[in-house]
Amino acid sequence: MDVQDMGQDLEKVLLSKEQIDTRLTEMAAEIDADYAGRELLLVGVLRGAVMVMADLSRKIHLPIEMDWMAVSSYGSGTKSSGVVRILKDLDTDLHGRDVLIVEDIIDSGLTLSWLLANLRSRGPASVEIATLLRKPEAAKVAVDVRYVGFDIAPEFVVGYGLDYAERYRHLPFVGTLAPHVYGG
Numbered sequence: 001m002d003v004q005d006m007g008q009d010l011e012k013v014l015l016s017k018e019q020i021d022t023r024l025t026e027m028a029a030e031i032d033a034d035y036a037g038r039e040l041l042l043v044g045v046l047r048g049a050v051m052v053m054a055d056l057s058r059k060i061h062l063p064i065e066m067d068w069m070a071v072s073s074y075g076s077g078t079k080s081s082g083v084v085r086i087l088k089d090l091d092t093d094l095h096g097r098d099v100l101i102v103e104d105i106i107d108s109g110l111t112l113s114w115l116l117a118n119l120r121s122r123g124p125a126s127v128e129i130a131t132l133l134r135k136p137e138a139a140k141v142a143v144d145v146r147y148v149g150f151d152i153a154p155e156f157v158v159g160y161g162l163d164y165a166e167r168y169r170h171l172p173f174v175g176t177l178a179p180h181v182y183g184g
């Protein structure tokens with residue numbers, strides 16, 4: 001799916017696929033430097049982080065393992081409910097592991113702060129966060145994030161893994177939707 005498939009539904013492209021690719025390369029280099037000599041467990045948060053995980057992990061040179069968690073804090077709307085449920089837990093024992101949570105976006109921060117506390121209670125050596133996007137003005141709780149791709153304005157975005165009502169995840173860029181999409 002690309003710009004031309006969006007018809008009138010696309011308002012604007014916020015981050016092109018080239019911008020995303022360049023930034024992920026920089027983040028991977030930082031991760032390689034910070035964790036040199038160690039073996040990371042990347043924990044992807046389904047479903048939004050699938051694209052970030054796929055592209056970021058392939059730019060990391062260190063040995064890594066991947067595992068996935070599914071949590072839910074949103075319905076099909078655009079506002080955080082603040083209620084987090086585990087829909088799918090990790091298969092990996094976190095004892096003594098260096099864990100890096102891979103996220104698509106931090107909005108209110110409610111999901112991530114809950115997830116951090118949850119994973120830290122499992123006896124890992126370390127837990128850090130890498131997110132492609134962050135909306136600083138939307139923060140309801142402070143979350144210490146080690147790697148941030150881009151800070152963006154507090155508007156609803158789709159693409160590169162992010163959905164609106166499960167659509168648009170397969171856009172190669174991040175963009176905003178025209179108001180009529182939400183109105184319908």
Ligand code: IMP
Nearest residue numbers: 048080106107108109110111156157162
């Ligand atoms: P938070 O708990 O408010 O930080 O929201 C976390 C989750 O809400 C993210 O992992 C996304 O799945 C979803 N989310 C937040 N903002 C957006 C957005 O602008 N577009 C699509 N999904 C979003």
Ligand code: MG
Nearest residue numbers: 045048104105
């Ligand atoms: Mg997410």
